[in-house]
Structures are given as C-alpha cells and as structure tokens.
Amino acid sequence: MTTNPQTVPTGAGEPADVPLWNIANVLTMVRIVMVPLFAVLLLQGTTATRLWAAVVFALAALTDKLDGHLARSRGLVTNFGKLADPIADKALVLTALVLLSLDGSLPWWVTIVIIVRELGITVLRFFMKRRAVMAASKGGKLKTTLQVAFILLLLLPWAALVPTGVADVINVVTEVLVYLTVAVTVLTGLDYVAQAVRIARTADAAGTGTGAGR
Template structure:
C-alpha cells in the first residue's frame, strides 16, 4: 500500500492541515512585520502592529485547532515554538534598534526564552516540563507591551491620553520582565526536582 507523502509518519495526521498552515503563515509574517516596522512613519508602524497582532492571534488559533481536531504533528510541535520565538524576539530586537526599548530588556527576555527552550529540550528524555500558568501570563504580557510600544500613541491620541498609554505600556514592560525572570527560576526548580525524581511526567 502506498504511503501518502502528506501524512506525518506514524501519526496518520495530514502534514498539510489547517493548524500547520497557520503556523507556517505565522513564520512568514515575521519578515513582513520586520520590513514594515523598518520603513518608519505612522502608517507603516500601524501596519506592522496589525501584522504582529495577527500573528499573535494565529498562535492561539492554530494551537486550539491542533488539539481540538486531533491535528497534532511532529512538524507542528517543532515549528510552533519556533514561530513564537521568532515573532517576539524579532519585535524586541527591532524595538531596541529603534531606541524604543532598552537593550537590557531585550537581552533578559531573549536569554530567558532561549534558555528555557534549551532546558526543556535537555530534560525531555527524563520528563516533560509542562507549560506553567506563569509562562502563559508572561507571553500575554510580552504581546501587550510590544503592541503598546509599536503603536504611535502621540499620533493617535491627544497628549494627556497618549502619555497615560505610554506610562501604562512601561508598567507592563516592567511586569513582563519580572514574570519572565520568576518563571525562568520556576523552570529551573522544576528541572532540579524532576532530575532528582527520575523519568516521568509533570502534573497538568
């Protein structure tokens, strides 16, 4: 019997399913976002913000579709986190390049994201480190403050309101940094405990 080339080996799930297509689309949005942001000007910044938000929304949609419709594939497991990291880290770097975000914030978040990803990869043979609620909160805060920094508030709102939105954005930046560090420590603690416990799985 012939094997369908579009089917993930051993899984019986089509590789080209809607969840994976959305993941690929999200990856393709990253360079589009970068080009728009680098153009400068209010219109291009708004367009870049729209692309960033669209990509962030597809992250939730493709994950839900994959789980609810049984479309989880090895490709999706690999590509989804790559798409997430590419989107957020490219936004942070570009914001820092343009002087809109201190480099230390970008460095802290980048080290955390890559470090935790590596940690989970190293630990996968011993146990599966489930995503924590803190990690999900961290992602939400990152998306919110990146959006806040991308939006040209002074061009959209009168001075008092624009200044308030800028202050709120920086409050979210600081909150995101705190949660980023705290969740990194939490993952390290998890890794130590799991290493002592031996092979197995974490709780939900």
C-alpha cells in the first residue's frame, strides 16, 4: 500500500534569500560530477574498477540524503537546489540502470519500466505545478531506497568477494529485490497519477463553482 503524495499550494513555502553556493547545493553539484566518474569506472569492465564504481555510487547516494537534510535543517533551500537535486538523483540511478543492462547484469525490461516511470512522473509533476506542488510520498522514498539497494547489490563483484555459495544466495536475494522494486516503482507511479487526477478534478470543480456564481 502506498501513501498519497502530499500537495502544497503553488507558491507556498518559497525558499528564503540564501546564497546559491551553499553546502547543500555544492553537494548536489558534486553528485552530478560523480555520475560520469561512476560511468567511466563501470565501463572499464574489471573487478577493481567495478568495485570502485560501487563505492562512488554509494557515496553519491549518501550525498542525496545529506544535502536534503542540510538544506532543510539550515534553511538553505533554493530554487536551484529544487531543480538540480532531482536531476542529480535521476542521472545517477538511470545511468546505473542503463550500464547494468548493457553489461547483462539487469534485464532491459526492468530498466525501461523504471525509466518510463521516473521520466513520466517528472513530466507530470512539472505540469501539475500550476495547480499544486506534488511532494515526494513515503512510497516514493521507499522506491528510491529499494532502487539504490538493488543497484549496489548488482554493482558489487560478489564472485570475487565471497565464497560461491554465499554469492549465489546474494544473487537470489538481489533478484527478489529487483522484482519488489519494480512493483513499488509502478505502484507509486500509479499513485501519483491518481493524485494528479484528483487535484485536476478538484480544481475544475472549484472553477465551475466560481463561474456559476458570477
């Protein structure tokens, strides 16, 4: 069961006048720079570079949690951060998915489903901004956590790190996690669509009511 995304009236909670180059935005930019570094390491195709790619991915994922916490706790929310943060997140995850599919570690259908969901909901939220800001739901945050978890499991060269039997168990757990992530990804996407439909109907009803009273 997913949680409906909260909605905030457009214009509410606008960021205060804070410096553009604050610690939260710097971390976001660092995460963007880490995406090509991660890609180059993974494309080398060796056990050592794959391990380093996993480390870079993990560090980049950690900066996502850290920069958001710093922005909120220190009053460093900016319009640039609101735009750059989700771009950095999606660039990191989608790059990892495509590269893992290219090397045969992840079925292409999984990558395609997640990409369509992520880009589709991003476009939907952009167009819905005229009526209400659709904040990230708890289900959406769970989706992101699951995506990062299974990507890390796929990135790590388990065959070189643990005995064969343990690696086989990890592979089974990873496969189950992939299917679970796809299910949560699709369900949360449908939840956003349903929420957008409700917002649109409420706005249309309010507009009709206003017009009828003129």
